[in-house]
Amino acid sequence: MTSKLVRDLLLREGLLPLLSAREQGVVPAPAEVDAAVENREILALGAAADAARRRECSDETRIYVPFPPASANDVLVLGPAVPERGTSLLRRIAKERLMGPIGRRIVVDFGAFGLEIAQVALSFGATDLAGPIASRRGLPMVEDDKKVVKRREIAGYVERAGFRPVFVTSDARSEPSAPLDATERTHVDS
Numbered sequence: 001m002t003s004k005l006v007r008d009l010l011l012r013e014g015l016l017p018l019l020s021a022r023e024q025g026v027v028p029a030p031a032e033v034d035a036a037v038e039n040r041e042i043l044a045l046g047a048a049a050d051a052a053r054r055r056e057c058s059d060e061t062r063i064y065v066p067f068p069p070a071s072a073n074d075v076l077v078l079g080p081a082v083p084e085r086g087t088s089l090l091r092r093i094a095k096e097r098l099m100g101p102i103g104r105r106i107v108v109d110f111g112a113f114g115l116e117i118a119q120v121a122l123s124f125g126a127t128d129l130a131g132p133i134a135s136r137r138g139l140p141m142v143e144d145d146k147k148v149v150k151r152r153e154i155a156g157y158v159e160r161a162g163f164r165p166v167f168v169t170s171d172a173r174s175e176p177s178a179p180l181d182a183t184e185r186t187h188v189d190s
Contacts, residue, residue, distance in 0.1 A: 063167045093125050
């Protein structure tokens with residue numbers, strides 16, 4: 001449930017009907033979403049998308065390493081080919097959350113956009129992250145001790161956004177959009 005402050009913001013920005021429709025299992029037509037989100041305050045749009053994500057998806061954020069899963073109907077991957085950056089990217093993610101299928105996984109490639117924007121994207125409706133575990137210079141990590149530190153750093157970004165990180169080892173051919181079994185999950189110990 002959202003706070004009174006957020007609810008008032010969503011009401012003032014005209015986004016509550018969109019959320020109510022999704023809550024009833026109705027995905028609004030793209031034209032309706034376009035009209036509802038056009039020129040809306042970016043924080044209101046983020047709050048609406050975050051409310052939808054939290055209602056429709058679990059608190060689990062999958063972190064696919066080193067590659068994102070393949071895109072499918074139930075998985076949308078936003079990576080290097082996406083032209084938007086910054087607030088335009090966040091606006092697109094929120095719009096995808098509000099107009100896409102209910103419960104859809106939205107994966108943001110932190111290798112393409114950076115960890116900071118990927119963290120914010122989680123509060124704009126994204127569900128998952130993907131990318132290589134690399135050093136600050138962008139070089140792949142090979143030593144296990146450094147890899148653990150980087151995993152903890154990435155997990156910290158996810159936790160500070162209010163979600164539970166779960167690492168998923170992936171390869172270029174994987175399509176891990178199906179439910180994960182216990183052997184595929186790697187939780188990070190604090």
